[in-house]
Amino acid sequence: MKNFLTVCILAFFSATTVFSQNKKEVLMTIDSKPVYASEFERVYKKNLDLVQDESQKDIDGYLQLFIDYKLKIAEAQAQGLDKEENYLKEFSKYRDQLSRNYLFEDKVAEELAKEAYERGKEDINASHILIRVDYEALPQDTLAAYNKLKGIRERALKGEDFSKLAKTYSEEPGAKETGGDLGYFTVFNMVYPFETTAYNTKVGEISDIVRTSFGYHILKVNDKRARMPKISVSHIMISDKKGARTFNPEERINEIYTMLKQGENFESLAKQFSDDKNSAIMGGKLKPFTKGDLRAPEFEDAAYALKNPGDLSKPVKTDFGWHILRLEEKFPMETFEEQKPELEKKVNEGDRSKIVTSATNKKIKEKYGFKKEESYLPFFDTYLGDDILKRKWVMTPIPADQDKTLFVIGDKKSTYSDFAKYIEERQKTTRPYKLKETLLVDFYDEFETEELKDYFKERLEYENEDYAAILNEYRDGLLIFDVMDKNIWQKGKNDSIGIQEYYNKTKQNYHWKQRVDADIYAATSEVLAQQVQKMLGEGKTAEEVKAALNTGDKVNVLITPGVFEIDQRELPNNIEINKGVSKIYPSNDSFVVVNIKEIIAPGPKSLEDVKGKVLSNYQNDLEASWMKSLHSKYKVDINKKTLKHVKKQLK
Numbered sequence: 001m002k003n004f005l006t007v008c009i010l011a012f013f014s015a016t017t018v019f020s021q022n023k024k025e026v027l028m029t030i031d032s033k034p035v036y037a038s039e040f041e042r043v044y045k046k047n048l049d050l051v052q053d054e055s056q057k058d059i060d061g062y063l064q065l066f067i068d069y070k071l072k073i074a075e076a077q078a079q080g081l082d083k084e085e086n087y088l089k090e091f092s093k094y095r096d097q098l099s100r101n102y103l104f105e106d107k108v109a110e111e112l113a114k115e116a117y118e119r120g121k122e123d124i125n126a127s128h129i130l131i132r133v134d135y136e137a138l139p140q141d142t143l144a145a146y147n148k149l150k151g152i153r154e155r156a157l158k159g160e161d162f163s164k165l166a167k168t169y170s171e172e173p174g175a176k177e178t179g180g181d182l183g184y185f186t187v188f189n190m191v192y193p194f195e196t197t198a199y200n201t202k203v204g205e206i207s208d209i210v211r212t213s214f215g216y217h218i219l220k221v222n223d224k225r226a227r228m229p230k231i232s233v234s235h236i237m238i239s240d241k242k243g244a245r246t247f248n249p250e251e252r253i254n255e256i257y258t259m260l261k262q263g264e265n266f267e268s269l270a271k272q273f274s275d276d277k278n279s280a281i282m283g284g285k286l287k288p289f290t291k292g293d294l295r296a297p298e299f300e301d302a303a304y305a306l307k308n309p310g311d312l313s314k315p316v317k318t319d320f321g322w323h324i325l326r327l328e329e330k331f332p333m334e335t336f337e338e339q340k341p342e343l344e345k346k347v348n349e350g351d352r353s354k355i356v357t358s359a360t361n362k363k364i365k366e367k368y369g370f371k372k373e374e375s376y377l378p379f380f381d382t383y384l385g386d387d388i389l390k391r392k393w394v395m396t397p398i399p400a401d402q403d404k405t406l407f408v409i410g411d412k413k414s415t416y417s418d419f420a421k422y423i424e425e426r427q428k429t430t431r432p433y434k435l436k437e438t439l440l441v442d443f444y445d446e447f448e449t450e451e452l453k454d455y456f457k458e459r460l461e462y463e464n465e466d467y468a469a470i471l472n473e474y475r476d477g478l479l480i481f482d483v484m485d486k487n488i489w490q491k492g493k494n495d496s497i498g499i500q501e502y503y504n505k506t507k508q509n510y511h512w513k514q515r516v517d518a519d520i521y522a523a524t525s526e527v528l529a530q531q532v533q534k535m536l537g538e539g540k541t542a543e544e545v546k547a548a549l550n551t552g553d554k555v556n557v558l559i560t561p562g563v564f565e566i567d568q569r570e571l572p573n574n575i576e577i578n579k580g581v582s583k584i585y586p587s588n589d590s591f592v593v594v595n596i597k598e599i600i601a602p603g604p605k606s607l608e609d610v611k612g613k614v615l616s617n618y619q620n621d622l623e624a625s626w627m628k629s630l631h632s633k634y635k636v637d638i639n640k641k642t643l644k645h646v647k648k649q650l651k
Contacts, residue, residue: 027639027646028067030634063638063643071631076482091478098467112352113340117336117340119187123228127180127220128180128219129165130175130216131149131216132145134213163179163181166178192352193210207220231303234284236256236266237321238273241321252273253322258553270284306325373406376406376444379416380419388436397417406419407448422450492619495618502617503607508604509617512604515600516598517596518563520560520564521559522559530584572585
């Protein structure tokens, strides 16, 4: 899509905030709706370097780009896309994420991140015994579970085998087989109270009893070890998912491994044969990682098994294909400052967030003022029917004389009715409750937190210029995407007749270059390449050449058959296109001979061959026609005096 980059750039545009509007200098109106000069000036300065079309870099050219963007926003609103449920949900999600940067400015998140960093220097191997009891259990059931585990703990402290106790008594699924063994884990792998107990217990010792949402636990810490530092490796990958391959992927990776053991250059083989194109151009080199970063445990295990830079792994199978790894470098542990952004993100998104939320709620209350009215429990205990426990409660209107204020934040009141509406919606996604009182307490805490945060976010958009600008950028960026998707991208994608007609009109634009049906022979030496030439000249087949030259465990020749365009990566540079056996071409430390079996003249590509490109061009045509209609639909009036002033300011 030709103009998709333009859309992405303009997704940063909308900065219409109360701050810019206060300047009251109107640059233009769209159907009498004002657009302020301050917004245009801001986005012009911010995005000028991203604009690739030189004609749009002067102010008049950029103004046309800006007008097109504003017309798309106007049309999105006219089509009601800003009222769509998915749009509102996505925007709310982003607002929640963005506001975290402002809500959690206090030291709590940073302190928890520092704690996580220190803990993360170690992996812990532990076993545990669990006696299940949920937070809603009756007091006598909770006490019984606690006393049961207390008795088990006393037996463990006296020396009874922990694994046997776990197999006998633990209520964790699978405990009879595992004996409670959790293996190695690190920070953020377990719920926070459990993690804290694990890190505070010495090796060989039995922990105190700890309560989590699962029940009561005791742990035995079996070992603590230093966490693995990041490493850097290079790899050669042969995919086994690349359609109908003309060779066996496992056989190919073993051939390459043999060549490496013979002393062939790793980077050259990666560039020539690796199916990981992104790393191939770098000689196979990957970004540094640690265990758990990749979605390929077999790959990680093989990488960490390498001891010294330069060491090679044997071929390794993963879900992506076959790999050969070479260790490049081992790195020291990252500093706290380097890990801080990721750690704070995990703190705010995990169960530690409850600690942060509590501190944040306190901060908001102190900033804006908070007053809680009389207890809501007596009223709601009667008002809510028992069907709330089945998640089927239907709200009935609360009479005005009973609809009291629940609490007040700043100048905003939250009423019993507001809380009742929240309960009705929240019950649909809650876990089952046994007691109405427990549900009410949990829901009230959630509701109060949500109302506090919503009030903070509402005020934040008026109080913080940067926040308001970023939020509006995202708000309008979502609308741009939705309006383009509805009117251009999906319309084009689903219009099979229109795509066919467009292809028929423009098929002269889609042509194959000259191609060859050929076998490409990459030999490890010029002498071997000469032997390949000789054997091919004698009429030997590719399999016969391979059988003769790849003897025993030694791989001297790799053969890649296929149909190739003349400038395709697999062919040597500047190859002479003649039918038959080519001369020898040096390439990436190999010597290449090409047996051209057929020369295929340039010709038109079928629609199937170029469907993606045709679709993109068709959508560009649809967009051009659509934009023309928007310019006719909306009246745009530019204030020439303001534009002149803007030009002076920007110069």
